[in-house]
Amino acid sequence: MLAIKLQRVGKKGQASFRVIVQERRTKLQGRSVEDLGWANPRTDRYEVNNERASYWLTMGAQPTDTAWNLLVKAGVVKGAKRAVHGKSKHTENKQPTTDNKQEKSVEAAPTETPAV
Numbered sequence: 001m002l003a004i005k006l007q008r009v010g011k012k013g014q015a016s017f018r019v020i021v022q023e024r025r026t027k028l029q030g031r032s033v034e035d036l037g038w039a040n041p042r043t044d045r046y047e048v049n050n051e052r053a054s055y056w057l058t059m060g061a062q063p064t065d066t067a068w069n070l071l072v073k074a075g076v077v078k079g080a081k082r083a084v085h086g087k088s089k090h091t092e093n094k095q096p097t098t099d100n101k102q103e104k105s106v107e108a109a110p111t112e113t114p115a116v
Contacts, residue, residue, distance in 0.1 A: 004056060004063035004071070006039065007032065016040040019048055019067060021056050039070055048074040 003024040006017040020032040037048035065082040
Protein backbone atom coordinates (compact mmCIF):
# COMPACT_ATOMS: atom_id res chain seq x y z
CA MET A 1 0.00 0.00 0.00
CA LEU A 2 1.29 3.46 -0.87
CA ALA A 3 1.68 6.24 1.67
CA ILE A 4 2.34 9.96 1.51
CA LYS A 5 5.13 10.65 3.99
CA LEU A 6 7.55 13.33 5.08
CA GLN A 7 11.20 12.45 4.43
CA ARG A 8 13.70 14.32 6.59
CA VAL A 9 16.47 16.14 4.75
CA GLY A 10 18.86 18.89 5.78
CA LYS A 11 21.67 19.30 8.22
CA LYS A 12 21.73 18.29 11.84
CA GLY A 13 19.54 20.69 13.80
CA GLN A 14 18.22 22.29 10.59
CA ALA A 15 15.58 19.83 9.48
CA SER A 16 13.45 20.27 6.42
CA PHE A 17 11.22 17.68 4.83
CA ARG A 18 10.29 16.35 1.41
CA VAL A 19 6.72 15.26 0.80
CA ILE A 20 7.00 11.91 -0.98
CA VAL A 21 4.90 8.97 -2.12
CA GLN A 22 6.42 5.69 -0.98
CA GLU A 23 5.47 2.13 -0.19
CA ARG A 24 4.29 2.14 3.43
CA ARG A 25 6.62 -0.62 4.63
CA THR A 26 9.86 0.58 3.02
CA LYS A 27 12.57 2.42 4.89
CA LEU A 28 12.14 6.16 4.99
CA GLN A 29 15.48 6.81 3.28
CA GLY A 30 14.67 4.19 0.64
CA ARG A 31 13.41 4.64 -2.88
CA SER A 32 10.34 6.82 -3.34
CA VAL A 33 7.75 6.69 -6.10
CA GLU A 34 7.34 10.45 -6.53
CA ASP A 35 8.38 13.71 -4.90
CA LEU A 36 5.34 15.92 -4.24
CA GLY A 37 6.91 18.95 -2.60
CA TRP A 38 8.73 20.18 0.47
CA ALA A 39 8.12 21.68 3.91
CA ASN A 40 10.37 23.70 6.19
CA PRO A 41 9.11 23.84 9.80
CA ARG A 42 11.77 26.38 10.80
CA THR A 43 10.28 29.05 8.53
CA ASP A 44 6.72 27.62 8.27
CA ARG A 45 7.02 27.57 4.47
CA TYR A 46 5.90 24.71 2.28
CA GLU A 47 5.12 23.87 -1.32
CA VAL A 48 3.00 20.94 -2.45
CA ASN A 49 2.05 19.95 -6.00
CA ASN A 50 -1.72 19.89 -5.46
CA GLU A 51 -2.57 18.06 -8.69
CA ARG A 52 -0.17 15.18 -8.09
CA ALA A 53 -1.09 14.91 -4.40
CA SER A 54 -4.80 14.67 -5.20
CA TYR A 55 -3.99 12.11 -7.93
CA TRP A 56 -2.16 9.87 -5.46
CA LEU A 57 -4.95 10.24 -2.92
CA THR A 58 -7.48 9.06 -5.51
CA MET A 59 -5.18 6.15 -6.35
CA GLY A 60 -5.42 5.01 -2.70
CA ALA A 61 -2.29 6.46 -1.08
CA GLN A 62 -2.86 7.00 2.64
CA PRO A 63 -1.09 10.03 4.17
CA THR A 64 0.52 9.87 7.59
CA ASP A 65 -0.97 12.14 10.26
CA THR A 66 1.63 14.87 9.80
CA ALA A 67 1.40 14.67 6.02
CA TRP A 68 -2.41 14.87 6.31
CA ASN A 69 -2.12 18.07 8.36
CA LEU A 70 0.21 19.56 5.73
CA LEU A 71 -2.20 18.62 2.93
CA VAL A 72 -5.08 20.24 4.83
CA LYS A 73 -2.99 23.39 5.28
CA ALA A 74 -2.09 23.39 1.56
CA GLY A 75 -5.76 22.99 0.59
CA VAL A 76 -5.36 19.64 -1.15
CA VAL A 77 -7.89 17.90 1.09
CA LYS A 78 -10.76 19.28 3.11
CA GLY A 79 -11.28 18.15 6.65
CA ALA A 80 -10.04 18.55 10.17
CA LYS A 81 -6.43 18.23 11.17
CA ARG A 82 -5.40 15.13 13.08
CA ALA A 83 -3.82 15.19 16.53
CA VAL A 84 -0.20 14.20 16.19
CA HIS A 85 1.25 14.83 19.64
CA GLY A 86 -1.20 13.37 22.12
CA LYS A 87 -0.93 12.96 25.84
CA SER A 88 1.51 10.35 26.99
CA LYS A 89 0.22 7.12 28.46
CA HIS A 90 1.91 7.79 31.79
CA THR A 91 0.21 11.10 32.50
CA GLU A 92 -3.13 10.13 31.01
CA ASN A 93 -3.95 7.24 33.35
CA LYS A 94 -2.65 8.66 36.63
CA GLN A 95 -5.19 9.15 39.36
CA PRO A 96 -4.77 12.10 41.71
CA THR A 97 -3.13 10.94 44.90
CA THR A 98 -4.72 11.72 48.23
CA ASP A 99 -2.78 12.06 51.44
CA ASN A 100 -5.74 11.02 53.58
CA LYS A 101 -4.01 8.91 56.20
CA GLN A 102 -7.16 8.59 58.26
CA GLU A 103 -8.91 6.20 55.95
CA LYS A 104 -12.18 4.95 57.25
CA SER A 105 -12.26 1.23 57.66
CA VAL A 106 -15.53 -0.50 57.08
CA GLU A 107 -16.11 -3.23 59.57
CA ALA A 108 -18.23 -6.10 58.48
CA ALA A 109 -21.23 -6.62 60.71
CA PRO A 110 -21.46 -10.18 62.04
CA THR A 111 -24.17 -12.08 60.35
CA GLU A 112 -26.34 -14.41 62.36
CA THR A 113 -27.02 -17.79 60.88
CA PRO A 114 -30.38 -19.33 61.66
CA ALA A 115 -30.20 -22.34 63.89
CA VAL A 116 -31.29 -25.49 62.21
